Amino acid sequence: MRHLVKGATIAAAVSVTASMAVAEYPERPITMVIPYGPGGATDISARTISEPLTTAVDNPLVMVNRTGAGGATGSVSVQNANPDGYTMLFARVGSHTVNPAMKATLPYTLDDFRFVGVYEINPVACAVHPDSGYDSMEELVAEVNANPGTVSYSSSGVGSLLHLAGAMMLREFGVENPVESAIHIPLKGGGAAATAVLNGTATFICTNSSALASFVTNEQLKPLVVTTAEPVVGFDAPTSADLDMPQLQRLVGWTGIAGPDGLPDDIAATWGEWLAEATSDEEFVSKMEARGSVIRLMDPVESQEFIETQYEVFRELVDDLGMRIEG
């Protein structure tokens, strides 16, 4: 009973005097919403960083998977949460740059969130089936231009990074209108998208290199290009630096942490410190790098800029190609 009374007093204190609570932040467990399902790239990344992060925060982090609509369901729940720092979101490239750039009816915009840090970058790679006969992006693009409507690419759904990446790569390599001349085949989830290239349903796929790593190692898929400037381990394919196409470097996946728009400055700053501590944990870095991620911490201001720049690039592309989803 004493606990209950104490709990009641604390709860009352939190709701009545928010400023006081901020001074002692955090004094109770923090809910961390993962807007994608268990086992996905975001989920594994989030659960891996939660270990060093819990040490840094010195308070439990409650990991909550809230799945649906390409990350929208979970994102909206954080958008509508109290901006007291007790409900935070694992934002991902799909939910926070591709989706807002493509979907006109999305119930949130980038302005509804305050980013406190991006901690992980994933290089994007494009790959084909080894028996397809394509050895480079140029050959693939030549086929698209010669016979429009015969080359297809798979994605994990409309408005996913894979969807946009396929169109963007074709465009960068010289296809005038990739939406018309290549076929987009949406599947349910990243695993199904990779399988589609394995069994010949689709011609190629562009996605995070980590999602393709095991297939590339097993020589079931052949990588054609990697978007980062540095080569990716195990991927025998030209990088954007090799091809002298620096504009490709904007096409990367990332994971970060965001709160609702009204998040106070000091809480955002606190998060920046926590993330700095967590990402310097050696075990965390080695685990993430084993899966093909690049650990790169951005402070709150840099994160905000990075995400907005990427959003602008994507939005321009979407407008140029008429890929926007209305209604």
Add this chain to the structure above:
Amino acid sequence: MSFIDSIMAGLALVANVESFLALAIGVTVGVIAGAIPGMSATMAVALTLPFTFSLAPITGILLLLGVYKGGIFAGSIPAILIKTPGTPASSATVLDGYPMAEKGQAGKALGMALYASCTADLISNMALIMFAGILASFALNFGPPEFFTLILFSLTIIAGVSGDSLLKGIFSAVLGLLFATVGLDLVYGTNRFNFNDPNLMGGLNFIAVLIGLFAIPEILNMVWNPASADGKTRSLGAKWVTFAEYKRCFRSIIRGSLIGVFLGSIPGIGAAPSAFLSYSEARRKSKNRENFGKGEIEGVAASEAGNNGVAGATLIPLLALGVPGDVITAIIIGAFMIHGLQPGPMMFIMNVDIIYGMFLGLIISSVLLLFVGSISIRAFRYVADIPRGVLFPAVMVLCVYGVYAVNNNIFDVGVMFAMGWLGYIMLRANIPAAPFLIAFILGPLLEDNFRQSMLMSGSSPWILARGPITWFFWTVTLITVVAIVRAGVKGHRDARRQRRAAAETRAG
């Protein structure tokens, strides 16, 4: 390396206390989680994953596999006792398991569920060990057109679970298909029946629909007529399943296991359709066909064999190709990768000891499941003795917690209650709920694969008959439909003749 060498290498990895302990703990955790509605095997595996990071690779993987196996079996416990499937895979078990519990045969039903599960599990593991290579390359031939025809065939299951009126069954199925269209459009990403509400954009939560449709109507029925429980004690009875009964159901168990192995080796189908297909095949072949749906032990055996037959076989595409067959195997892939192992053909060369260690561990897990399962049944069966005036409110609260926990979303609780009222109306109007559920599972697969096929072919329908696999499924679908229509017409005629005879007797 020879086969014997591989086995010895595997044995060296598994023959230690840690491996056995990991398997036993895994199975126990799985059984407990599976027995709680809303705590699916998927969630249990996801929650166990972080614990495996610090373990040796083989120990961690065995722990996860134990949870998986235990969870799939234990879903049958609440399905039989309180008509609430613990996991989607056990929804077919409700059809005959709950009526058996109503008749005071819960112990028998649970026992049969356990034996059928363990048998199917063993067969599935054997299939994995012997045919992984062949089945995996076969499964890779399944593109959208093949899937479409397979699912079309699977929809004929509806006839088997429609009860006495096929038309009502189809009506129920179409309702299920319509509810499954809520959400975002696959190809264009546009809104469909979701009123721009982010909670509806991801579609209706499957578990919420499932529990709403099966468990809540029972509660409402109790509210409608509290007296119905009077004088009806549902004691378990000392009756345990006999060997003669197991022998009688053996054919159905084997058939169900093979269906499970076949469907499990194809990525993306899952255990629930397999359980329903096994159930309807058993009904079609059984002498006791009339008794199905009214508490037939063979129905329980077939459903449980169908869903556990999938468990070992889903590892076939995982190990042989690196392709996850369902969400659970996707999580298990995560565990492989954390330890720097990359599932796929190369793993059979590079890490053959781990592969064979896993195989041996799987076989041990079937035996462990038998032990842990029978202990858990003895523990859980007291549920059947709780007075209903206490049990049913508890079931309601349990369902609310469980449904919330699936996606951490209170909206899903509302969905569950709303589906409960729909289910209750259907119950009162004698419309079977099982076709609704099957259609709700298969509907999106059918539509998505149809549209993906159309995208591939540039809208030419001929792609749907592009190869031998599609021809095979078109043929069996056609044969099944003809058989159903003939049986329906015959049944209708018989019923009319009987009615006329009855009327004449009355008149005379």
Add this chain to the structure above:
Amino acid sequence: MLKSSHFTIGLASLALSAFLFLFAIPTWVTTPGNVSNVVLSPVFWPYALSGVLALVGAGLLIMGSREIVAAPDDAADAPAHGTEAWMRLGAMAVLMAVYAAAIPRLGMVWASMLAFAAAAFLMRTRHPLPALVSAVAVPLILYAFFAHVASVAVPQGDFVRLP
């Protein structure tokens, strides 16, 4: 009740189909402007289903109208239910709505305790004391399990927080 059930369901099925065709699909399913082929359109599948629904409805009507004569003595078997049963059902509907709405405000545990007690009362439980004890214990045990073992963020509400 049973004798006309095919007929009634048939009517409902036709009405639902008409509603979908005329109102629901055009209003609530968005069709983008750039649909290349009619079979790929988002409305294709819902329209196809509405068509099947209309066929099933027609079938049910025909069956229903043929068997009006059948099973005349079913009504006698049905137990008599008064308005009281309907009132209880209505009360249960209210209970469910209030329960779902109360979870975010009161918290899952407290709302569940109240709902448990109310539901047991509506079912006219013959074991009031065990029901009351369970009403307090079950939500607490479930909370302990889900929050601390399964680490689910169980809603806490605005008033009393549990550890």
